[in-house]
Amino acid sequence: QVQLQQSGLGLVKPSQTLSLTCGVSGESVSSDSVAWSWLRQSPSRGLEWLGKAYFRSNKWRSDYSESVKDRIDITFDGPMNEVYLRLTSVAPEDTAVYYCARDRLWAFDVWGQGTVVVVSS
Amino acid sequence: DILLTQSPGTLSLSAGERATLSCRASQYVSSSFLAWYQQKPGQSPRLLIYGASNRASGVPARFSGSESGTDRIRGTESETEFTLTIARLQPEDSAVYFCQQYGSSPTFGQGTKLEIK
Numbered sequence: 554q555v556q557l558q559q560s561g562l563g564l565v566k567p568s569q570t571l572s573l574t575c576g577v578s579g580e581s582v583s584s585d586s587v588a589w590s591w592l593r594q595s596p597s598r599g600l601e602w603l604g605k606a607y608f609r610s611n612k613w614r615s616d617y618s619e620s621v622k623d624r625i626d627i628t629f630d631g632p633m634n635e636v637y638l639r640l641t642s643v644a645p646e647d648t649a650v651y652y653c654a655r656d657r658l659w660a661f662d663v664w665g666q667g668t669v670v671v672v673s674s
Numbered sequence: 675d676i677l678l679t680q681s682p683g684t685l686s687l688s689a690g691e692r693a694t695l696s697c698r699a700s701q702y703v704s705s706s707f708l709a710w711y712q713q714k715p716g717q718s719p720r721l722l723i724y725g726a727s728n729r730a731s732g733v734p735a736r737f738s739g740s741e742s743g744t745d746r747i748r749g750t751e752s753e754t755e756f757t758l759t760i761a762r763l764q765p766e767d768s769a770v771y772f773c774q775q776y777g778s779s780p781t782f783g784q785g786t787k788l789e790i791k
Contacts, residue, residue: 590780600719600772600782618779619675652718659776660709662730664718 555579557653557665561638565647565672571640575653575665582629582636583608588656589636591627594667595649605656606636643672676701676775678783686789693760695786696742697773702752705741707776710758713785714769722771726756736761765790 561573575589582589588607594600604617606627617625626639636653651668654661677700687693697708705726711719721730723739742755760767768790773783 599784600774602780602782657724659707660721660724660730660774661711661719662721662724664720667718 555655555663557655557663559651559653559665559668561668561670563669563671565643565670566674567644567672568642571638571643571647571651571670571672573638573651573653573668573670575636575638577634577636577655580655581631582634583631585609588658589627589629590654590656590661591625591636591638591651592654592661593647593649593651597646598649601649603638603640607656645672648672675779675781676703676777678773678775678781680771680773680783680786682786683784684787684789686791687763688791689763689765691763693758693763693767693788695758695760695771695788697756697758697783699754699756699775701754703754703756703775703777705754705756708739708741708754708756709774709776710737710739711772711774712769713772719772723758736764760788763788763790 556578558576565571588605590605591603606615615627624641628637648671653665655663679698681696708726710723712722713719722733726741727739738759740757742757770785770787772785
């Protein structure tokens with residue numbers, strides 16, 4: 554059974570970098586049949602997909618939403634079986650609940666527990 | 675991005691009744707890439723339906739999804755509509771339901787809140 558455990562700081566100052574970790578159990582992050590996505594949810598923006606990363610043809614690849622593509626980086630640690638989100642230059646509108654999710658490339662079928670991130674000085 | 679519009683915004687029904695939730699896409703969406711999620715307060719979204727009509731693992735048969743149709747408007751543009759039906763409503767079905775399309779950039783509808791009276 555695949556499980557995702559999120560961790561990371563819940564309070565970030567404006568202009569700084571948001572960093573979250575998604576620990577995966579029950580499946581290798583290097584699996585070539587899935588991707589790993591980060592999403593967020595806020596009252597103002599609803600559910601929003603931020604980007605995904607995946608391992609194909611012996612390479613790590615990523616795709617990002619246009620809304621954050623200049624500020625986001627999703628990376629892996631294969632041996633640790635973890636996926637990471639970095640979002641730079643955060644602003645109050647980045648305040649949201651952040652989720653990692655297993656991405657089957659047609660839906661998100663396993664979700665982490667969510668991390669509340671507040672951007673405030 | 676493809677805009678998904680869900681209706682109604684809120685639905686209040688009694689236990690045992692049937693709920694019909696709609697999701698209309700601003701552009702053509704293949705049924706293969708339309709999913710529905712259930713989210714209860716304080717919880718992460720849970721996948722219910724994928725490929726418009728396939729139930730995810732562990733989802734009761736009371737939940738079903740379908741494609742209602744595609745409307746061709748203004749020449750080549752078209753909108754696609756999908757439906758989530760929940761039969762024999764139970765109190766634990768109270769939740770917000772989201773539709774989601776998986777195109778080059780996945781997007782979600784704004785949600786329908788289902789209340790069980």
